[in-house]
Amino acid sequence: MSQKNFYRRRTLAARLTKLITQVAVGSAAASGVFLTASRRTGKSTFAREDLMPALEEAGAIVLYADLWKDLTTEPGAVIVETVREAIERDEKLMSRLAIAPGLEAVSVGRVNFNVNKIGLGKEVGLTKAFEALSDEAKKLIVLIIDETQHAITTNEGVAALFALKAARDELNSSKHYGLRIVCIGSNQNKLAMLRNSSDEAFFGATMVHLPMLDRDFIDWYHKELDLPYDLAPSDIFQLFEESGYRPELLSAAADGIRFDLPVDPESTLVRFAELVRAQAEELNANLKTVIHSLTPIQSAVICVMGAKGEGFAPFESSTMELYAKAIANAGIVTSEPRVEVLDVQLALIALQEKKLVWKTSRGVYSIEEQMIVDLLREDGLLDDLV
Numbered sequence: 574m575s576q577k578n579f580y581r582r583r584t585l586a587a588r589l590t591k592l593i594t595q596v597a598v599g600s601a602a603a604s605g606v607f608l609t610a611s612r613r614t615g616k617s618t619f620a621r622e623d624l625m626p627a628l629e630e631a632g633a634i635v636l637y638a639d640l641w642k643d644l645t646t647e648p649g650a651v652i653v654e655t656v657r658e659a660i661e662r663d664e665k666l667m668s669r670l671a672i673a674p675g676l677e678a679v680s681v682g683r684v685n686f687n688v689n690k691i692g693l694g695k696e697v698g699l700t701k702a703f704e705a706l707s708d709e710a711k712k713l714i715v716l717i718i719d720e721t722q723h724a725i726t727t728n729e730g731v732a733a734l735f736a737l738k739a740a741r742d743e744l745n746s747s748k749h750y751g752l753r754i755v756c757i758g759s760n761q762n763k764l765a766m767l768r769n770s771s772d773e774a775f776f777g778a779t780m781v782h783l784p785m786l787d788r789d790f791i792d793w794y795h796k797e798l799d800l801p802y803d804l805a806p807s808d809i810f811q812l813f814e815e816s817g818y819r820p821e822l823l824s825a826a827a828d829g830i831r832f833d834l835p836v837d838p839e840s841t842l843v844r845f846a847e848l849v850r851a852q853a854e855e856l857n858a859n860l861k862t863v864i865h866s867l868t869p870i871q872s873a874v875i876c877v878m879g880a881k882g883e884g885f886a887p888f889e890s891s892t893m894e895l896y897a898k899a900i901a902n903a904g905i906v907t908s909e910p911r912v913e914v915l916d917v918q919l920a921l922i923a924l925q926e927k928k929l930v931w932k933t934s935r936g937v938y939s940i941e942e943q944m945i946v947d948l949l950r951e952d953g954l955l956d957d958l959v
């Protein structure tokens with residue numbers, strides 16, 4: 574399947590555009606809209622290929638910041654850079670900013686506003702930058718932040734979110750044309766952390782589960798596949814559902830059978846199914862290997878975290894007792910061992926390095942992805958740990 578070909582989800586895009594742009598009185602959507610779905614199920618593709626054009630068609634200016642595009646760049650900086658680029662694209666705005674009072678003056682006859690002046694704690698803060706953009710375009714601005722949870726892992730990222738909150742409140746006042754922030758992420762717990770506490774920037778934001786790609790996608794995909802032998806769309810859909818609605822697993826399996834020597838149609842389906850399942854297994858197998866190589870204390874910490882979910886408090890005495898219980902449950906020692914705070918701290922660091930555990934800049938922990946919790950549960954490792 575060529576990367577340029579995408580199945581369009583116009584109805585879904587239209588519905589979300591309405592939710593994002595037409596905020597009813599008292600609706601929480603003005604605080605932000607959160608879109609969540611599992612990894613690799615098409616969130617970013619939907620945002621870029623369907624939602625952005627639909628929002629633009631509805632008359633909005635759309636800015637898109639992908640916080641995972643380059644993991645070496647600080648998430649706060651990615652957000653600022655996105656705003657700079659939007660301003661840079663608007664020549665009229667650039668010249669207006671260059672002669673705006675209070676900002677450093679202009680070279681004669683040429684516009685030379687330097688977008689590097691925009692940023693957190695800089696001459697032109699995010700609110701001012703958004704105000705300028707709003708007033709020049711006289712349009713609603715929608716900022717889409719992909720993998721938003723990454724922002725709360727650093728202090729600068731958190732600062733950027735707070736700055737956005739201020740900008741949003743200002744732009745949503747009657748003086749300007751509105752700012753909506755759409756946050757995308759795979760992990761609902763992590764996104765909920767941005768939303769749930771009242772001092773966080775997105776208190777009250779609406780959480781929307783992005784529907785999975787559906788049977789119509791598979792009909793479309795079936796045509797695109799162009800395999801030497803035909804497979805029934807209903808069979809493909811069944812495998813797609815079974816393997817967690819991830820298009821890449823199908824594509825990899827399709828490549829697999831393309832290179833097979835000609836086989837009859839029935840064995841093609843069997844082979845295709847085998848390949849899809851093997852791909853899904855392989856993804857889990859890597860994770861399983863990492864989980865099975867943990868030290869007893871690391872394993873105990875991640876199991877208790879998985880069992881406790883959102884209420885996990887790593888150093889509370891009841892949690893410390895559970896670690897000891899988890900180690901004893903694993904059958905490594907006969908009696909419950911004594912677990913020290915330092916052991917837990919070191920285990921948490923190691924788990925983060927192994928990308929099993931995730932930590933916000935404020936020290937709140939959660940398991941990196943739901944799949945890890947599912948694997949631990951399947952192995953019976955979460956039993957009696959609450």
Ligand SMILES: Nc1ncnc2c1ncn2[C@@H]1O[C@H](COP(=O)(O)OP(=O)(O)O)[C@@H](O)[C@H]1O
Nearest residue numbers: 578579580612613614615616617618619820821
């Ligand atoms: N509508 C679509 N049409 C075709 N392929 C898609 C579509 N949505 C997702 N995909 C494919 O699925 C894979 C994962 O999509 P992506 O948008 O990166 O997922 P996510 O952002 O949820 O991790 C990509 O390879 C992408 O090409």
Ligand SMILES: [Mg+2]
Nearest residue numbers: 616617618719
């Ligand atoms: Mg993505």
